[in-house]
Amino acid sequence: MLRTLAVPPQRARQGLRLTLAFAIAGSGLAACSDQPVVPTTQQIDDGSGLELDLELQLQLSLMGIDGRIEERFTEKLGRDIDQVLAETGRLLFFDPILSLTQDNSCSGCHGPNVSFNDSKSISVGIGNNGVVGPDRNGPFNLRRAPTIINAAFYPNLMWDGRFASENKDGFDNSQGFRFPEPEGTSLSHLEHLLMAQAFTPVSDRIEMAGFDFVGDNDAIRAEIARRVDAIEEYRTRFSASFPAIAAGDPLRYEHIARALAEFEFTLIRADAPLDQYARGDTAAMSAPEKRGALLFFRNPAACFECHITLGYANQMFSDFESHVIGVPQVAPSETNAIFDGPGHDEDFGRERSTGDPADRYKFRSTPLRNVAYQPNFMHNGAFVCLDNSIRHHLEMQQTLETFNPEHLEYRLHARRGPDEPMIQRAHHLSKNPRGRLTDEQFTDLVAFVEISLSDPDAHPDALRHLIPATVPSGLPVHDFDFGAPEPECR
Template structure:
């Protein structure tokens, strides 16, 4: 009996070694289809694309029972956390890798948590050596310096994931002045009762403080109004990203039947046309006069001025160690330890990716009463992988923008932090740690310097 057991054990070991030996050879022979850069080779050689793309050529055992189910689970889970395709596409085109992708890769390279042990058990080449790890980290820094670092950035900040806000963005002063007037003009709404500033109050964090905004005839919108401050730095607009830029976003609410409820731009222009002063000023800037494109262009130009630089956190990033309190510094360490900066990254501390709400626990099952707005990005793409994905909100001025999340379901920043730790990170921290994180977020409140309103 002992001989049989020993023989079986030897066969099992031999089988295991044979399989992993084949897999090692297979992994070593893999080459990217359309690129031969060192970075692409490293990512492919170590099998990152197996679980973080939907298109990788999988090894033979991926079709075997048990292994198939395990790999399908790993691919689904891996893709929910991180899609490698934008990175691979950028490498092929010698372009910019998304900031969030760089931050996510940097985080796991520094922590050593990728690839997971189960993967490395059969993929001996999956382990990243020190040389490859450092090559990737150097490349991430170079990407940031090349594509995401503004001129004049101090050397200590170059290549870092988190950046201070710029003081301003280039704008056309005449368009800004017109945009200011239109942003505050209720004639964009059907009954002349609601302006852009109605839901995006510049004296209240760029929001209205409601769970969802009230439109014409006190109709409730389906989703929480995001702040207009620093929106110019977002990679898309609205929670579901249906607007590519500020101008597209500005064109949505006036014609939305729940929000401002105008039936057409012709209806709006018919009212503005009666304002001789505005009409004359507008034609001096836009020779063809009022149009939907020109109106939204002016509003977007004004919104580019809605930056809030010089927060304590910005000053700390720039080297002023006294800008943050001891509690806020503890919060910043917790922020880094829990990888909050992988999604809340860049100058805007967010607004650069669509993330699944509920990576570590089922947010929507716990909350209940699903609505169409809860589908998030799926409403735009109809891709099932985008269901419950939302544009990551900025953390700037977050202390001023309650209630929180796309559904406005949380009224306190303390509870919002606890929920993010539970649903996105998968941890529970002591209240004292949560307080430290909240203190840090308080330190991300910046200063808005209003543009001088045009003379009447």
């Protein structure tokens, strides 16, 4: 394991202490789980900062963070990205032709102006006003759209992980891809989980398809493929990637799904200060961020219990499992979705797809890379400030008691689901308040999540160039608002 440590050259002389600390770390691992894995900064810091680096580098190596996940993407994919197909996918991603109502596209809910997240706390699908930003209007859906940046690394998708690769690897279909019915395992022949996922938004009546078309999901997709096939520019573009289409075959939805996924493959942004640090640049992170990192990976904050980095997590900071952390329930006054519970003001989380009451209120631990670029947090955007979403983890009961949805837009003020049933089911880490961090420790923890995990290339300004001026259908490209003011948070 020592070989994977990124020890910067100026640290070579520290070899002996490194080995010593590593031995202590090893013994810590075998001890009781609420002991720190390695000695605390206070125990060994001589004030120079060197010890802090030593400690953090050890911790990162234990967590399997080597700063090289981004460069391993094509190795995992087993081939280079097909840039021609990705370009076709980019145009489709922004083109409302994929919506039978012709008023929404993938980019309507995953906007580049918000780092391919949702610009709203809860998605607005069909019937929108063409704006992507705080002024987007129209009936709400159930949940917020998470970012598609880095989603290619995920072993399962969606807030409840309901689209999953059976062997916990989105790049590997050998055990099949499992989706809820009606898709079931029918999309398992596709090369990557994102290709399978790309079949689903277009057939969702609330998101993109609308309620007028008569026919099942396959009929919807066939109609979309027919419409795209009728556009000469798309036929030319797809012909360049698929010889059968060049030879005259009709376009099928599968070609569209492959193009969309190929575009998503170009959205890997996993070279953050933490990664540079892990590769040996000790100046890439500030001292508060470094201290915050150690808090993240240890008790009492214990963030790493769910936001894991090892193995199938691909250094994405999620165990891709679902847990109850008791996020305040927010239900819109105007919605096309059916909410759960007696008051129709709750989201039962994973239970909605498994039907198992034991899964009630469970949501997938959110992968945390680039989270600071989001305008809202959690599955329903209940928080608009990163630090509040982190504080909630440490003091669930308290945030639930004091939560007031008035920082959200007025259509989300009216209906708030009950807390008590969630509190009863909460994960033990949420139930037993861990609010024991000092103010300084909390600030350090936020600095780590906010700065160290943010790849500058995932900032909205670095993504603006991806918006096409026009799309092949000739339909209007949405109006992306890059100027939304930052909320007042502290």
